[in-house]
């Protein structure tokens with residue numbers, strides 16, 4: 657279980673408003689080193705906005721961001737990245753028709769020679785890429801020249817996350833990394849999340865999947881309509897309770913109550929009970 661060490665990054669009472677829309681209201685979130693913080697919420701709950709505040713894409717309208725316990729401000733995503741905050745999006749950001757090695761170093765290739773004669777040292781790029789993904793359990797890929805398109809969805813996620821870690825990520829923001837994957841593939845990514853945690857990285861794991869969250873999460877924050885609806889530690893709630901919270905537990909109770917009203921003439925309360933699980 658992670659320690660109570662100073663969070664790598666922290667949001668304190670952060671709000672974000674757009675014209676007429678309160679996307680985030682008074683949200684606090686701590687990401688300690690070596691921990692997985694799950695961020696859950698329905699569509700429109702504010703998860704993307706929160707990621708964008710954490711990764712320097714938006715400035716908060718109110719509230720503060722702390723990095724290693726010190727108040728800070730990210731001028732833009734490049735600034736946040738340079739200070740160790742990496743975001744890996746669901747669509748992964750790898751290019752299928754490029755090799756594993758080239759994808760790994762996209763934009764930051766190790767060069768042979770110098771000046772106008774510098775060219776990509778592909779052997780070096782391949783070697784580092786393979787070593788990094790092997791470290792995290794992807795042993796099926798044996799050749800860095802292999803095209804990324806031949807990798808599975810989970811392997812591609814691991815490549816993208818491994819790349820972020822190689823380039824110095826201390827906080828990894830993973831935006832729905834398991835949502836498009838089958839069971840085995842999701843397990844590959846979840847295993848990787850645990851391996852990154854063991855290296856002391858702080859992970860913000862955004863997901864719709866309460867089961868995936870409860871498998872790896874240390875801390876959980878549920879957003880509903882831009883507010884923190886619940887915030888708790890591992891073991892304090894079951895995944896069924898988590899699911900109900902994400903759906904807006906109270907609303908579900910209200911719907912269940914409505915369905916069981918005798919004047920509606922709906923036979924039995926099966927639907928109402930079903931709605932609660």
Ligand SMILES: Nc1ncnc2c1ncn2[C@@H]1O[C@H](COP(=O)(O)OP(=O)(O)OP(=O)(O)O)[C@@H](O)[C@H]1O
Nearest residue numbers: 674677678679697698699700701702703704705706
């Ligand atoms: N740039 C913007 N301008 C105006 N409103 C915005 C903007 N970005 C987000 N919103 C609004 O803020 C609220 C939160 O949106 P956000 O995209 O953060 O939710 P989400 O939890 O990421 O949803 P999803 O899972 O569908 O991506 C929504 O009501 C959305 O319409």
